[in-house]
Amino acid sequence: MDSYIPLAERVRPKNLDEFVGQKHLVGQNGILRKLIQSDQLVSMILWGPPGVGKTSLARIIATETNSHFVSLSAVTTGLDQVRKIIKEARERINKSEQLSLRSTSTRQPDNQKTSRTILFVDEIHRFNKAQQDAFLPSVEDGTITLIGATTENPSFEVIGPLLSRCRVFVLNQLEKEELDIICDRGLKELKKTISKDAKDFLLNSANGDSRNVLNILEIADRLLPAKKQIDLKVIQNALQRESLYYDLLGEEHYNTISAFIKSMRASNVDAALYYLARMVEAGEDPLFIARRMVVFSSEDIGMAQPTALVVANEVFRACETIGFPECRENLAVGVVYLCKSPKNRSAYNAYMAALADVKQFGNLPIPLVIRNAPTKLMKDLNYGKGYDSYTKESLLPDKLKGKKYYK
Template identity: 50%
Template sequence: MSDLFESAGMSEGAPRPLADRLRPQKLTEVVGQDHLVGPEGTLTRMLQAKRLSSIIFWGPPGVGKTTIARLLAQETDLEFEAISAIFSGVKDLRAAFDRAEGRRKVGKGTLLFVDEIHRFNKAQQDGFLPFVESGVVTLVGATTENPSFEINGALLSRCQVLVLKRLEDSALMELVRRAEALEGRSLPVAEEAVAPILAMADGDGRYLLNIVEQIYSLAGPKAVLSLPQVTSGLQKRAPAYDKTGDGHYNLISALHKSVRGSDPDAALYWFARMVDGGEDPLYLARRLVRMASEDIGLADPTALMVASEAARAYERMGSPEGELALAHAVIHLATAPKSNAAYVAWKAALSSARETGSLIPPKHILNAPTKMMKDQGYGDGYAYDHDTAEGVSGQNYFPDGMARQVFYQPKGQGREKSIAERLAWIAKIREQKG
């Protein structure tokens, strides 16, 4: 470990953060990732078979990606070399590969750990390929972003993607117990403060241990902090939410599907998560308008009006007042009867329009403002619907030679039930009048 302290400009005896002092020394000490390092875990089986492939670790911050990579090198007797894509460039990569090739010549392998690997551009990621393929390095990359979107397909195909989970409360409590053992006394907080501390960590073990270290420092040798003292003395962790990344798409998907599934409580939860994470409320307003047409349509025509008016209300009032109008719309949409008939009809009509090209309307429904157009038959035979007994003429409005299409098929939910009945009645009139 001395080389790590020297590279950081520190002596080995220098004070170390609690999270570093509690860093696991073997894979079995890693908490919350039993699916990887437990008795039947993926990495356990890989090590038992003595076949460690290149890996991409995908997971949120503070769940053990770096620690597991370091321990894998230890378990396989590989030299551990770490670089960060935030601070490294092509020159650093070249130097790392040169060192790995030098070790290989004397029979020593290298595990190259690349933190935030998704931050390397395509050309830089392509640069890993020959060294991974030839076995010069065993690559272990770490990313908080979806590898499917952020890692080049060529590199991804040569790596096994392993997902690390957000730490549950049981795993976080195990970290607290280890800290207590190291400090030689219980966490100096009132019992009712423990759960809020775990919630504050939000599944991030490193962040939790930083909180615990602060608590020991605030309490001193004998004091016990109350819940108000804990909450006032510690800064709340910002939600783990990337407005342009995977978190954004995951949460908007959850909101949309909760609305579609008629669950107002879940919909409000995901809406609140996005607002609290700093999402632009106008983006959410636009998505609500889309949901009103895509998933509700004419089953409840007021849904589109409510969503549109909520968007306008937010534009007028801004945050935080306008957020209530959007929450109002979320509840309305989630509780409304559902139909995607308008959405399906629009897609079908658009597809048909593209297939049929430039077919012109039938002449009987074209206006004839000039004598020449009248002589050409424009408007001949047009039946004015209001003059018929039923108020419906039943005439053909599709291009001549094009078979009649049925795009809109109401589902029978909400107002669409009466719409379906009316369309069936009109179809009979059309059939009778030929």
């Protein structure tokens, strides 16, 4: 029967000691380990790339704290299901309180589940604002302990009110040594060995994703079930092709987006389209690409062609509405438009120059003539005195009087 269960599920860690990686969170001095051991859980967002243990960690937290565990995927879950789970969690608390009143002298078994409900939401960034809003009251009053998992920056993808009620924990891409441990567990489960060159190739191709390692091992096992040792050729066949190396949080991610932006800045249409294709093919979020195009339209095109911002915003909106893969065409058209537009960084440069003065001089006194004067006292102090709506005089603080940022 186990053969029908994915290998990644069969070797999933069941406690903190079996968990591999994320020592800063679950090591002996890790903050999450301390919260679990002291039973001081908080709602949280687990942010990190795929295959680093977000789901496993959520399950372990529930097990270690004897909590009821409910798992949802934001891709397939609607508001009705969320409300139903919250209602059941509230009923569980009420029932526990009633039982406690009836039998205050009866000692509960150590392994009995608490009334706490841990609601794990995978890919929480895929919930829209209304869906995320639904969590707020129950997270606020403790009806549920929310654990959201996301591969996207929660600052952009999780609404502010919910983010302020959760602690964000960053999970790092797994190191090769950590993937090695997980690989060995998978091989033991499959009752297989692997050649050194095959293992090196597998671990280097996994992009720090433990699920990739286990999935490829499982495919390799099914390709040649009778073979006891997995060799390089089998691993290469299991991979089908060497994956594009594109770590969404690593150097190559930033190298590629940098090349993309610089190609548009140089009006090099062909290069910009090539780097766009690389990002899309490697699985980059289209909204991330479109967001960079919106920034580029103001930063690099600016006043030379202000309608570029309108076009870039419409590309972003199209990616939101249509989604992958069709939005590739919207991105491509937008890239060509931005490449062929005239460039002017004067507004951006002016802002950066002003920002430099703010950082250097701090909050310099605002001239009295343009201060707000809603009270008699302020008027008596000459706030707003002599204000001319269309004055040609410099309105900068005295220390910066006459300075020109926009040129």
